[in-house]
Amino acid sequence: MTAKKTSPTLAQDRKSGRGRPRAFDADAAVDTAMTLFHRRGYDAVGVAELAEAIGVNPPSLYAAFGSKKGLFERALERYQESGGGFVARTLAEEGNLAELIGRVFLRAAETYSAADSLPGCLVLDSTRNCSDPEIRAVTDALRAEGREHIRRRIAREFPRAAEVLTDYVLVTLSGLSAAARDGMDPAALRRSAQIAADGFAAQLGGKG
Structure with missing residues (x-):
């Protein structure tokens, strides 16, 4: 079995106590992003605001979702799966x-x-x-x-x-x-x- 690798950014966040928390909840992060995008529209929501609302720093957000676009696509999927x-x-x-x-x-x-x-x-x-x-x-x-x-x-x-x-x-x-x-x-x-x-x-x- 190969040990799962942790990105340097996320490892540093955990050690320093900044950014992504230990019990990071990706589903909750997507729900938070969906709410922001729904309320204000894609352009009006910045990466820094998304990261702060989710409880990570921007590098950790990119590590988790690839990009703001990637997070938006996840939010759209969640929206379609729900109401x-x-x-x-x-x-x-x-x-x-x-x-x-x-x-x-x-x-x-x-x-x-x-x-x-x-x-x-x-x-x-x-x-x-x-x-x-x-x-x-x-x-x-x-x-x-x-x-x-x-x-x-x-x-x-x-x-x-x-x-x-x-x-x-x-x-x-x-x-x-x-x-x-x-x-x-x-x-x-x-x-x-x-x-x-x-x-x-x-x-x-x-x-x-």
Whole structure:
């Protein structure tokens, strides 16, 4: 068996009592980073702030996650695994298309305005004004993946209208996220989601 090597930086941190603590919790670090990125956006959160919030020094943060981008990608994964992945999970449920999309809209309103979480969607909002094209590409890819997932489900019942109906769904989700971030009352957000769901169902008449 080969002994696990410890990087010089982390070893020095442990000896000096600085930076990464002995019981470093990577999952907790990712949760902390996810909160910061969600609250303020990728560009506004610096490495020094991330390191301080997590309880490490910047070299230790790089040792643990590779880069700020690497930590952001981990945060996005965590978000999708938790509340942020509700769209794919909802579309996998039983029900016709109108029922499923209605649930998506209502769950979006609930998720984006939940009292125990930050408003809006991390994927949709965290890189909206980002100056780094590599980071924008990360969330662009997630949005494209989500769009295709929605389009495929719509196409199962309404293939000829799949593109325009997918656009309807994405515009609605983006609007609900933006409204939540702007502080719309959760009850009002849910009412808007229901109106959007009714509108989507109405659009299905005569399509196929």
